[in-house]
Amino acid sequence: MSYLSQPTHLEALRLRIISQIAEILENQTHTQRYAIGLSELNHNMHQEIVSKLVAAMATMATDDSAAMIAMIAMIPTISQVIDTCSRLDQSLDLLFRQRSQQWASSDQHIQNLMIEFNQTLLELSSVLIEKDLLERQSRVLERIILSHEHISQWKEFVQEILADFYAIFPFNFFYIAFAEANGLSLYLYYLGQCSDEVRAQARGLLSQQMLQSIGLPADSALDIEEFNIHCGAEIKTKTDLNIRMISVPVPDHSPNLAGLLGVAYAAENNLSAQEASVIRAILAVMVMVVGSSKVLSRTLLELEYYAVHDPLTGLHNRRQFNDILHYEIGRSERHKHEFSVLMLDLDDFKDINDSYGHPTGDTALCAIADALLEHTRNGDLCARIGGDEFAIILTETGPEGARVVAENVSRALREMAITSSQGNRFHLTVSIGVTSYPVDGQTIDTLLEGVDAAMYKAKDMGKDSVCTFDATETRVSIRETRDNAENLREALKEGRIVPYYQSIVNCQSGELFAFETLARLKSPTGETTSAAMFIETIDKYGLARELDLAMINNSFAAKRACMDANRPEANAKIFINLSVQEIQGRGILGYAEELCQKLELPPESIVFELLERDAIGDMTNMRRFLTNLRRKGFAFALDDFGTGYNSFHYLRELRFEYVKIDGAFVRNILTSKVDYALVHNLSRLCQDIDILTVAEFVENQEIWEALKNMGINYAQGYHIGMPLPEMKQTLKSR
Numbered sequence: 001m002s003y004l005s006q007p008t009h010l011e012a013l014r015l016r017i018i019s020q021i022a023e024i025l026e027n028q029t030h031t032q033r034y035a036i037g038l039s040e041l042n043h044n045m046h047q048e049i050v051s052k053l054v055a056a057m058a059t060m061a062t063d064d065s066a067a068m069i070a071m072i073a074m075i076p077t078i079s080q081v082i083d084t085c086s087r088l089d090q091s092l093d094l095l096f097r098q099r100s101q102q103w104a105s106s107d108q109h110i111q112n113l114m115i116e117f118n119q120t121l122l123e124l125s126s127v128l129i130e131k132d133l134l135e136r137q138s139r140v141l142e143r144i145i146l147s148h149e150h151i152s153q154w155k156e157f158v159q160e161i162l163a164d165f166y167a168i169f170p171f172n173f174f175y176i177a178f179a180e181a182n183g184l185s186l187y188l189y190y191l192g193q194c195s196d197e198v199r200a201q202a203r204g205l206l207s208q209q210m211l212q213s214i215g216l217p218a219d220s221a222l223d224i225e226e227f228n229i230h231c232g233a234e235i236k237t238k239t240d241l242n243i244r245m246i247s248v249p250v251p252d253h254s255p256n257l258a259g260l261l262g263v264a265y266a267a268e269n270n271l272s273a274q275e276a277s278v279i280r281a282i283l284a285v286m287v288m289v290v291g292s293s294k295v296l297s298r299t300l301l302e303l304e305y306y307a308v309h310d311p312l313t314g315l316h317n318r319r320q321f322n323d324i325l326h327y328e329i330g331r332s333e334r335h336k337h338e339f340s341v342l343m344l345d346l347d348d349f350k351d352i353n354d355s356y357g358h359p360t361g362d363t364a365l366c367a368i369a370d371a372l373l374e375h376t377r378n379g380d381l382c383a384r385i386g387g388d389e390f391a392i393i394l395t396e397t398g399p400e401g402a403r404v405v406a407e408n409v410s411r412a413l414r415e416m417a418i419t420s421s422q423g424n425r426f427h428l429t430v431s432i433g434v435t436s437y438p439v440d441g442q443t444i445d446t447l448l449e450g451v452d453a454a455m456y457k458a459k460d461m462g463k464d465s466v467c468t469f470d471a472t473e474t475r476v477s478i479r480e481t482r483d484n485a486e487n488l489r490e491a492l493k494e495g496r497i498v499p500y501y502q503s504i505v506n507c508q509s510g511e512l513f514a515f516e517t518l519a520r521l522k523s524p525t526g527e528t529t530s531a532a533m534f535i536e537t538i539d540k541y542g543l544a545r546e547l548d549l550a551m552i553n554n555s556f557a558a559k560r561a562c563m564d565a566n567r568p569e570a571n572a573k574i575f576i577n578l579s580v581q582e583i584q585g586r587g588i589l590g591y592a593e594e595l596c597q598k599l600e601l602p603p604e605s606i607v608f609e610l611l612e613r614d615a616i617g618d619m620t621n622m623r624r625f626l627t628n629l630r631r632k633g634f635a636f637a638l639d640d641f642g643t644g645y646n647s648f649h650y651l652r653e654l655r656f657e658y659v660k661i662d663g664a665f666v667r668n669i670l671t672s673k674v675d676y677a678l679v680h681n682l683s684r685l686c687q688d689i690d691i692l693t694v695a696e697f698v699e700n701q702e703i704w705e706a707l708k709n710m711g712i713n714y715a716q717g718y719h720i721g722m723p724l725p726e727m728k729q730t731l732k733s734r
Helices: 008-060 066-073 075-141 148-152 154-166 196-214 273-306 318-335 349-356 358-374 399-415 444-460 478-494 535-540 544-564 580-584 588-599 619-631 647-653 673-688 701-710
Strands: 173-180 183-194 222-235 243-249 257-266 339-346 381-384 389-394 417-419 425-427 430-437 466-468 497-506 512-522 528-530 573-577 606-611 635-641 658-661 692-695
Touching: 008 075, 154 173, 154 183, 154 222, 154 273, 173 196, 183 196, 196 222, 318 339, 318 381, 318 389, 318 430, 318 444, 339 399, 339 444, 349 358, 349 425, 358 381, 358 389, 358 399, 358 417, 389 399, 399 430, 399 466, 430 444, 444 466, 478 497, 478 512, 478 535, 478 544, 497 544, 512 544, 535 544, 544 573, 544 588, 573 635, 588 619, 619 635, 658 673, 673 692, 673 701
Parallel strands: 183 222, 430 466, 512 573, 573 606, 606 635, 635 658, 658 692
Antiparallel strands: 173 183, 173 257, 243 257, 339 389, 339 430, 381 389, 417 425, 497 512, 512 528
């Protein structure tokens, strides 16, 4: 394994510098030895001179001749020479000792310098190797892009990456092991050609070691996949293949996913530090790629599943239902087949959640899903398309067969007992609508509108029933209703829903008393439509508040204009209809009060009307609303009085300033004794409890005269005045 080596120029530099430093050290050693030799020679010569001088002095001390006397006279001088030589020897000894210490220190310094330089060059060489490695790794990493294709085909993606990494480090094997819920999966990649013998040996050794690493028994079943990557190399056959392994665990990104991966190589030598670094780098990248790809692949599969399935029940969802319905229309059209659609809505399912809790409700929904699957064929489609709403597509099934299936499903759900978490047993019923292709519709919209209408018809019939759609029945298109709502929304924004004013007069004197504001829709071409044609759509789609605000703004402004012009109509009150939502505390009274202050209108001139059926829906809020209304100075009128079964009970519980008697009674008082008696007695009752009465639908003089005789306070109708776009008194002569 010598693929990675130190850079040649650094190695040559290291050897050259170390050789030169060693030569310097050797020359210094030679110089030191030469100096020591000279020092020893000088010391010996001094000793020899001193010895001869001492011997001569001893000879002269025993000789009596005159010459000897002269020599004796030189003894002090000789002694000085001897002393000088001794001191010179001592100085030389001291000098050479110091010089020897300096040489020793220099030797140690040079040796340390040589060691440090050698280590620095080795480290620099290693850094350059790692830099080169990182650059090559970066080039490989730039090609790693986690796309949808790579994630879904991650095993092939791994092969591409391994081929790139092989150019950095020529390893022989790469392996991946995943211990999943279904067992252990082992993926082996051979980087080069190898014999069956090598494959078998590598497979056995790697399998054994991986089972041990993951902590599974040695006899565990393995699902092995093998891949060969053609890198131009060959893994040679050996009697005893020495395979070395380095493994790392796969991070636990997801439940039920554990594993490891690593590289293996067949070699005789141990790895160098650089080669081990390369392998660790490879594994770091491959852990990221393999682990992320595996988890993302699983996540994509889950997302694909839940894209078309309901996560609670496991049935198909609305999206898949619509797609299959579209497909089934095309298929049935091509093959001239029939098919049917069932729409199921649980009866009073909200009570289950309120009584036993949402977990029990979820349990019930899952049980219903199981029942639907049990009573349909494999080719049919069951879907949950809403909270408690289900749908079924019955392929190649006509109306009669669809009704049989619907009855069976209804009966099965009715007989199915569900137990709550508290141990309570309860039953559910379902309302089912049935529609068939092509007899009831040939498009998705017509089929769904039809089955929806049939399902609501089943609800209206008392629930727990099955109803088929009759294409000949007159029905209002859901799309048309929705379009009408959008048109009304646009008309409100553009100010094309405006008030018309109908006179209310004193029944006894015929004098103008008030105007009732009646909403009218103006089309862009100028046609006018009465509120009766659109008020239900207004209420259904939550546009009532916008309508109330429009009526208040326009009628208040009209009254202010009358006051500014000093017209006689300025003294008339204004009766304004309110929607039922306004008694829930939406602040309409506060808005009206502020507008009265801004326009300087007396609140006493404003009377708000509410239909009897709306007013009695919430007695607590109604009392609060009336208290707030009177505190602000406004008056209240109960409209369409007499249509409810408990009308007189409300007169006892609530206090009104005005009661508007429903026109259905008023218009027949001349021909119906019952209606005459009801209106007459109601007039007397209201007089007794100080409530003023307003009779609607006064269509002729005779009715008006009869109302006078009954004591009715005020009247309105076409005989008195038609609704007009402005506050204008149009009283007929009486």
